[in-house]
Amino acid sequence: MQKVKYLTRPIGADTWLIEQHMLTSEASAYLIVGDEKAMLIDTGLALPGFFEAVGGLTDKPIEVLCTHAHLDHIGANRLYNKTYLLEEDRGLLTLQTTPDYLAGMVNSAVPGIARWLLKKEMTAILRDTTAAGSYEYINDGALFDLGGRSLEVIATPGHTRGSLCVLDRENRRLFSGDTVCDWGILLHLDWAASPETFLHSVERLRRMVDRFDEIWPGHHKKPLPVDYLDDYINCARSIVNGTATYGRRQQAQYAKYGRVLITVPAADRKQ
Numbered sequence: 001m002q003k004v005k006y007l008t009r010p011i012g013a014d015t016w017l018i019e020q021h022m023l024t025s026e027a028s029a030y031l032i033v034g035d036e037k038a039m040l041i042d043t044g045l046a047l048p049g050f051f052e053a054v055g056g057l058t059d060k061p062i063e064v065l066c067t068h069a070h071l072d073h074i075g076a077n078r079l080y081n082k083t084y085l086l087e088e089d090r091g092l093l094t095l096q097t098t099p100d101y102l103a104g105m106v107n108s109a110v111p112g113i114a115r116w117l118l119k120k121e122m123t124a125i126l127r128d129t130t131a132a133g134s135y136e137y138i139n140d141g142a143l144f145d146l147g148g149r150s151l152e153v154i155a156t157p158g159h160t161r162g163s164l165c166v167l168d169r170e171n172r173r174l175f176s177g178d179t180v181c182d183w184g185i186l187l188h189l190d191w192a193a194s195p196e197t198f199l200h201s202v203e204r205l206r207r208m209v210d211r212f213d214e215i216w217p218g219h220h221k222k223p224l225p226v227d228y229l230d231d232y233i234n235c236a237r238s239i240v241n242g243t244a245t246y247g248r249r250q251q252a253q254y255a256k257y258g259r260v261l262i263t264v265p266a267a268d269r270k271q
């Protein structure tokens with residue numbers, strides 16, 4: 001089993017970052033605590049220790065809101081009473097918990113020695129990811145009143161069809177999952193939406209920047225300034241209007257702009 005380390009720190013009043021560090025990847029979850037209940041935004045990969053890392057941060061009842069149904073965001077859902085997921089990722093959740101599909105995904109997404117290491121754990125990860133969670137499917141605009149603070153769901157299809165961002169309205173923070181990250185966004189995976197759809201999502205977020213001051217992503221460096229949205233808009237536009245030049249990355253190709261890149265399926269990849 002690979003070593004898993006959790007780093008937990010407050011990023012504001014009653015707001016926590018929980019970073020799950022593994023050899024093969026890193027994933028961030030957030031705990032938003034209101035007067036009556038708390039919401040966990042994502043639950044990492046199904047590796048030991050997540051529940052314990054969150055335990056003790058609050059005595060309020062905790063529910064889960066997933067930014068999308070990828071494996072490294074849904075891992076500990078089974079340990080909580082309720083998980084909210086956007087309706088459009090319902091099918092992805094089924095795919096992500098199908099053994100053959102999962103094996104294929106790991107083969108294509110994880111390189112070399114890391115794949116060999118991760119393969120040894122996939123049985124346990126799959127078992128824990130598929131263990132019964134209690135899911136409720138939601139739509140764009142859903143609102144969660146935690147008592148004294150409210151979370152607003154903004155559907156941002158692109159990285160997956162059912163990707164969402166979460167706006168902490170009173171505290172002006174946007175939790176962006178894998179829709180806005182440092183380094184890049186993957187649009188070449190199964191269940192991704194088109195670059196046009198992703199462009200509309202980031203343009204929509206750009207029109208809302210008077211409502212948040214910083215962006216807290218699902219991976220990599222954090223927080224991000226809101227002008228990352230401009231880099232993503234410019235990058236996505238170059239793909240959509242055909243002016244992008246592409247580099248090659250494993251089974252995908254990518255376009256770059258400023259601080260970010262966007263992957264799309266390689267032209268010669270079998271769909």
Ligand SMILES: [Zn+2]
Nearest residue numbers: 068070159178
């Ligand atoms: Zn993802």
